[in-house]
Amino acid sequence: MGVDNGRAIPSLIKNSQNGKFDAVIHIGDIGYNLYAYNGRIGDAFMNAIQPFAAIVPYMVIPGNHEYTCYDDKCPGDNGMSYETRFKMPQNTNNMYYTFTLGPALFVAINTEVYFETEMSDLEVSQRQKKWLRQVLREANLPENRARHPWIIVYGHRPLYCTALAECREGMTFFKREGNGTVGSLYDIDDILYDYGVDLAFWGHQHYYERMFPVYNQTAYRNSMYENAFVNPRATVHIVSGTGGMESKTEEFNPTPSLWSAFRSSAYGYTRFSVLNKTHLYLEQIDVDRASFRYKWEINAILCKYFWGRGINSHEMEFIPDLTDFFAIRQLEVSDNE
Numbered sequence: 268m269g270v271d272n273g274r275a276i277p278s279l280i281k282n283s284q285n286g287k288f289d290a291v292i293h294i295g296d297i298g299y300n301l302y303a304y305n306g307r308i309g310d311a312f313m314n315a316i317q318p319f320a321a322i323v324p325y326m327v328i329p330g331n332h333e334y335t336c337y338d339d340k341c342p343g344d345n346g347m348s349y350e351t352r353f354k355m356p357q358n359t360n361n362m363y364y365t366f367t368l369g370p371a372l373f374v375a376i377n378t379e380v381y382f383e384t385e386m387s388d389l390e391v392s393q394r395q396k397k398w399l400r401q402v403l404r405e406a407n408l409p410e411n412r413a414r415h416p417w418i419i420v421y422g423h424r425p426l427y428c429t430a431l432a433e434c435r436e437g438m439t440f441f442k443r444e445g446n447g448t449v450g451s452l453y454d455i456d457d458i459l460y461d462y463g464v465d466l467a468f469w470g471h472q473h474y475y476e477r478m479f480p481v482y483n484q485t486a487y488r489n490s491m492y493e494n495a496f497v498n499p500r501a502t503v504h505i506v507s508g509t510g511g512m513e514s515k516t517e518e519f520n521p522t523p524s525l526w527s528a529f530r531s532s533a534y535g536y537t538r539f540s541v542l543n544k545t546h547l548y549l550e551q552i553d554v555d556r557a558s559f560r561y562k563w564e565i566n567a568i569l570c571k572y573f574w575g576r577g578i579n580s581h582e583m584e585f586i587p588d589l590t591d592f593f594a595i596r597q598l599e600v601s602d603n604e
């Protein structure tokens with residue numbers, strides 16, 4: 268999401284000010300580009316987001332635009348603007364960190380260590396991988412997982428995607444190979460699976476895509492579509508990259524892989540609510556519907572989660588009255604029309 272064509276910004280402002288969000292997470296490619304024109308683009312972007320970023324936590328992780336310079340906006344600053352404009356937890360120069368919110372543990376990782384040779388080497392990428400394993404191992408100690416049963420990882424470049432330009436089979440194996448010298452995203456797939464990560468959010472591709480539970484290119488989907496998200500047997504990956512940049516959203520590969528469950532190129536953002544220890548509600552917001560009025564939208568799903576592989580076998584906790592929940596959602600739809 269950038270300052271130029273930042274389509275999601277008005278909706279984020281309005282709904283933050285209306286108390287609809289507990290936090291906003293921006294998964295890299297921030298401002299397009301923070302360093303550009305001696306930082307003046309960065310200043311403009313920070314001013315644009317201030318009406319909501321001053322109200323709720325605004326959590327960030329770097330994308331390729333935080334390191335690589337593009338077009339006439341060069342030279343870049345190799346992440347300096349990103350590192351100095353934000354202050355994320357745990358003093359890692361905003362590279363990777365965790366935080367908890369309600370019953371969820373959020374784990375942020377920097378996928379650029381596998382691609383940007385100026386800021387990374389084998390030691391840097393392996394250090395993050397070691398940290399990630401350690402964090403998730405501790406998160407799965409019974410007392411910790413009981414307190415934070417939801418583990419949600421986010422980073423910039425997706426492990427799975429079906430955009431036409433960069434995600435077709437045979438094209439760097441769905442982006443996971445990295446630059447070939449500092450490891451690859453393959454290992455991240457293993458870690459998410461091994462430690463029972465529930466959800467993984469990614470950006471970079473300019474569209475929205477919800478996957479079926481997937482690991483090692485295998486979609487864990489049942490014959491009944493709805494059942495795939497009940498007791499899923501692998502991590503559910505979400506690509507959420509339509510906050511708005513100067514170029515248009517992307518075209519899809521016309522023959523998506525089996526793990527692709529839903530795709531949309533509408534500008535917007537993903538909102539989700541952790542309802543309790545086993546239920547999570549996720550929806551994609553289309554900010555351009557109804558002549559620039561904001562409408563909660565199109566891809567609402569209710570996930571009933573628990574991991575059936577022994578790593579997180581907490582009891583299913585049923586919501587007493589879902590009717591009330593959906594009634595509230597309907598009111599919100601009305602409010603935004």
Ligand SMILES: [Fe+2]
Binds near residue numbers: 332470472
């Ligand atoms: Fe990107």
